[in-house]
Amino acid sequence: MTDPVLRPGSTVGIVGGGQLGRMSAVAAARLGFHAHILTPQADCPAAEVAHSLTVGAYDDDEALRRFADCVDVITFEFENVSAAGLKTLESLKPVRPSGSILAVSQDRIAEKSRLDAMGVAIAPWRNVASPADLAMALEALDYRCILKTTRFGYDGKGQFRVSAREDAAALEADLPYPMVAEGIVDFEREVSVMIARGVHGDVQCFDVTENQHRDGILDISLAPAHIMPELADHARQLAVSIAEGLDMVGLMGVEMFVAADGRLLVNEIAPRPHNSGHWTMNACLVDQFEMHIRAVVGLPLLPPIRHSDAVMKNLIGPQDMALCDTILKTPGQALHLYGKADARPGRKMGHVNMIFPKGALPGPFGLADALGVLAPASLSSK
């Protein structure tokens, strides 16, 4: 067996050049590794900070081979490489997490089937491949469901909400099948766990994060989540059992609903750094991106100790860009911009981490509180 541990100076191949690739590349460089990005777009967010690039499409076999040639290990920030592409990559270099895990997370049917098979509680769901399936699914889910495309959905895209019989009548005849229908969960809150698992099966979880979405896009994450310690333990154990059940090596975000009755239902998994883990960049000694690189290159996984409370707010184009000047002037706020030129509506342009002394994060925390109102100084002087 080849030694799974790579030494500094080795090259980590990252599939995808978005902000997650950018922040992973910085973490790799900090540990003395080269980051080499596969991206279809030479001027992507990761390009500015990476050691080198392969420019090519994710499904271009020749580009995948050129990319694999340049690297010692392969990981992802973009999950949607085709099955054939994953096979090509796996035939050439170690791929962490493995192609089979990517295949599960790419497809909501595969993901839900796998979670069901592992005995993980999820929302009730139905396979909807045709209008006939749709009629049955709506009936079974009592006309309260979210229809989601099985593949390529992100930030709430490809989703249609049905809250009543009338909504169903208004659905277009030509929905983008195949889809899944998911029963609407009346959740009390949404939480997530970032979990890292190393090449020797060692695991580490970050503190449970609480997430608030707006228009289907993550808006604010709070760390720690406002949940009882027992529930937080349970959430972490759930993430561990999923990572172990999938035999994952790398980093994975597990999104969960806390149902009104206090049960945890898993929403989805993402075997890569996750937006809800961005707070770790300023509130932990080892952040999610460093943990990702450590897991992938085989370095020890340290307990991800959180030294501060944190609120992360996404900066969504174009309106949130106006907040940058204030953030830059406010103590305790760390601005992270992704270098995207075009602030299109709904585009994630950056995020801000607001850092508070540990234990100081107040209870319910909304957008109005997020900027300026609760400057860390005013909290610590209380």
Ligand SMILES: Nc1ncnc2c1ncn2[C@@H]1O[C@H](COP(=O)(O)OP(=O)(O)O)[C@@H](O)[C@H]1O
């Ligand atoms: N079954 C559901 N019940 C209630 N809310 C849901 C459900 N599915 C999704 N949502 C809401 O929509 C958000 C985005 O859905 P998700 O399935 O996570 O898709 P994406 O891949 O776009 O993140 C969730 O974080 C949650 O706020």
Ligand SMILES: [Mg+2]
């Ligand atoms: Mg999600």
